[in-house]
Amino acid sequence: MKRRLLLVPLVVPLVVAVVAACSPAASDVDGEVFVPGPMAPAADKRSDAVPVVVDTDLAPDDLAALALLLRHPAVDVVAVTVPMTGQLDCRGTGLLADFFEALAATPPPVACGTTPRGDDGVAFPADWGAGALMHSGLPRDGDPSDLTPVRAPADELIARLARRHADLQVVALGPLTEVAAVLREHPAAYARLDGVITMAGSVDSASHADGVAEWNAGADPVPLAEVVDGPVPVTIVPDDPLPPGAPDGLAGPVVGGLGRVPGFTSPAYWDLATAGIFVHPAAATTETGTWAVDTTEDRGRLRRTGDGDVRVVTALDPDALDEVYRSVFR
Template structure:
C-alpha cells in the first residue's frame, strides 16, 4: 500500500491525478493540500474538495496552503487552458463535500500527517512548490518521514508557459530551487519532456467516458483543456501531466529515470523558471545533489495503466 499526500492546484490534469489516487486500491491517500497555480487558491481549494466528493472521498483531510509565491508576484494564471474556475467552467456542477477543510493550514496538516504515519509517506507535488519548500524549510525533522517527493514540473528541452520554463516551476522558481537543488529528500521529477509524449487521444478519452459516471465526468470537465490541446498537439487529445506523476508514485519504476543535478533559474530575464539539468558525464561541481528525472517510459503502458485505473 502506497501512502500519499498530494499537493495540488486543480486544474484539469490535477483532477485526473486526484481521481487516479482516489480510485486506486493500492493507495492510501492520507491528505490533500492546495496551492495557488492554475487558478487562485480559493478556486483550487474548492476544486479539490469537489473532486474528492465526486470520488466519494469524504474521509481525506484537505487544507489550503500558499496563495502566492515565496518572493515575487505570480505572473498569471492558466485560465485559458483550464477555464476561469480551473475546471472548464464546470466546478459548480460537481457535488459538494459535506466534510470541509481540516481547520489548519497545508504545511501544518502535512506535518501532522507525516508525524502520525507509522511508515514513510510519498508527497506528490503537482502544482507550484511553495508549500513543499515551506514544509522542508520550517520543519526539517519531517524529512525522515518522507519516502520520496514525486514532482510534476520542469522541462529540460523548453517550457510551456515561456520558451524556457514549465508552468509549475515558473510560478515559484525560488521555491522550486529550494526543493530541487538544495534539499536531501529523495526526489523524482516528472518533466514536460515525458508527459507530453504520454498524451492521450480521442479514442482513449472516449473509452474513459464510456466506462462510467466518473470517467464521463472527467472527460466533460476537460472541454476547455481539450480545445487548448487540440491546437497545441495538432490532433484531438490532451496531456494529463499530473496524472503521469501520480502513476509513478503509485507504481515506482513505471517511468524510467536518470539521476542528474538540477538548477533553477531565479533571475528576472527570459530564462526565469528554467530547469537546468547537468547532463555531462563528468560533473564539475563537488558532490552535487542529484535527483531522478523521468525522461522515458513505455508510453503505451503508461496510457493503459491510467485508463485501467480511471475506468475501474
C-alpha cells in the first residue's frame, strides 16, 4: 500500500492579527519589540486532521515548530515525546508547562525518553541546554508539577499510539533515539506509522563541530541510520537548504519572543522549517534515493547511494514558509 509522506498542502483561514508578544524586552534583530498579549484563538481542527507525535528536545526552535503544529487545523498533536539525548531531557517539562500555558493550549500526553545515547553519539554542549531554559522567551511562572509526564516511556507511548491510529506520523525535531527505539522494540507498531519527517544531518554543508556534521544526528547517529533504513517512509530536512537568520513569519504573541538571545539568531528556520514542510510540502524540493548515514567520523553526513524512497530536502521556498507561519501565528 502506498503511504503518503506529508500532509496535503496548507489551507488555513486567516485570523485577526494580534500585537506580537512574549516578554516586554524581547525584540528581533531589527529591533522590533514584541508587546505582551495573548495569541488569537487557533483555527478549529479539521475533521481529517492527521494525528502526529512531536519528538522534541525542547530547544526554542523546537517550541516554535511545536506551536505551529499545535495550532494548525490539519494537525492533531496526540503526544509529545522528549528523548534524553537532546539539548534538554524531561527536566525541561517545566518549560513545556509554561509553553502550553502561554499558548492557552491543553497539553497532550507528554512522555519521557529512557533510551540512552549510543556509543557513537556526541552529547550536545552542556551550555546549550542551560541556554534553552534561561532564554526560552517564555514567562517562567508555571509550576513543573502542572505538567506530569505519563508513566509510559516515550517509545512505548509512540507504539501504543501507532496501534491506535492507522495514519500516525512522527515529526522528529531532535535526536531520533526514541523513534529508533520503537523500531527495535516494537517493530510491528513501528511499521504502522504513516511517515517520519526529521530535521537531521547534512549533505554538503560544513560540519557543525569536529566529528559532527549536524547536531541532531551527531548526538545519536545510529538511530538516524536505523530509521532511514527502516520500513516507514522518511523525509529528511538536512542543514543544507535552511536559510540563514530567523523567519520573517515568526512574529506574534508567545512565538515572537522565543529564544531571543542577544548575539544569536534563534529560532532560525531549522525545526520550524521541518514543521512548515510537513503542513505545506510544496515549499520543499526533494531528492529521493537510498541514503547512507555516517555514524562514526562526520556524524550525520548523508550520502546518496542509489535509487530508493527516502526523501531528502534539497531546497526551500522561504516566502512560502513565512506565509505558513504568518497564517498560523496571527
